[in-house]
Amino acid sequence: MKQWETSELYREVKSRPSEDGSLPFQKDSEGINTEARRRCLHLLEYSPRTIYQLKKRLMEDGFSAEQADDAVQYAESFGYVDDGNYAMEYVRTGCQKKSRRQLYMQLSSRGVDKESIEDALEAYADEQENTVRRLARKRLTQKPPRTEEDFLKAVKSLVSKGFPYEMAKRAVWELRDEYGSTNE
Template sequence: MQIQEIIRGKKGKLTIRLEGGLSFPIYEKEAAKYRMTEGGTLSDQEWNEICTEILEKRAKRRALYILQRMERTEYQLRQKLQENGYPEEIVQCAIDYVKSFHYVDDYRYACTYIRYHQTEKSRLQLKMKLYERGVASDLIEQALEDEYSGEEEQLIDRLLEKKHYDAETMDQKEKQRIYQYLMRRGFRPETIRHRMGI
């Protein structure tokens, strides 16, 4: 494998770009051990050694560190590791490792998210937020079925109270504005109209 480019970063970190677009992060000391130079080559044996002895171990530690600070979905963890410059096969190895200990569990993440946010978000908003975080739709549906106990009517009432809604005194334009606000929050139109008395 030919080394096309060596990019210097901070604190002795390098990014090595190989032919075919593959790149990986490594420290200067490690690069020196393998005599890496631009235009030089890595044997298959050296590449395998770098993967198993350096990159896999480092990516696993990085994944554990990321998860220690905050629970993440598999998609979010994958993004973080890719941002750190790890090749896809190394990222997958680190994800498989943390999944084997159930440190990453998208269903558990979805359940926890729903439990903590159902009092301020509609069912649709919860779905969309979890979908944005890369949780599979079947896991979202299962988690909603198992965890969602939010009464949409009560949630709408709380939001109407917060907006100082009064069906008697508000003009049509203001009612329409509040109706649109609740629609954007993901509530069903018929439920909104019923609670607003329109």
């Protein structure tokens, strides 16, 4: 017995039929091996994944593209795979530390479609101002600024993380009075 055959998700899905009425983990009429379905559910048990990530991983594990597609569709039929929800959750957890641009690029590289990314980013648009202020404060606390150049370095640091220049500059300059500058 494979390790993932004992998992909770496997046991839950094993006990209920899919949308087409077939029992889980049986070869269907086309003879597609259900091993890919099992592997897909096992992968989802450890962390949420996008459709692209699942298909890629299944093919890396030696399953054909057809088997990978079938397995992902099977997981989707139970609601275990949803790129829109994945994007929302990823942005919700990442918006505290990353810029909008970083989040967009990371989700894009994970195969999430542009529309889902934009919807998720729009839902957390207000968080970007708070994030840039928090990161500016952290930067200025870790390396207390002594000169005007130190403040500019803090702005550059935020811009390099993907924040717009004006937003980074405004956040650093708001904190400037608090930290002061010796050479003005």
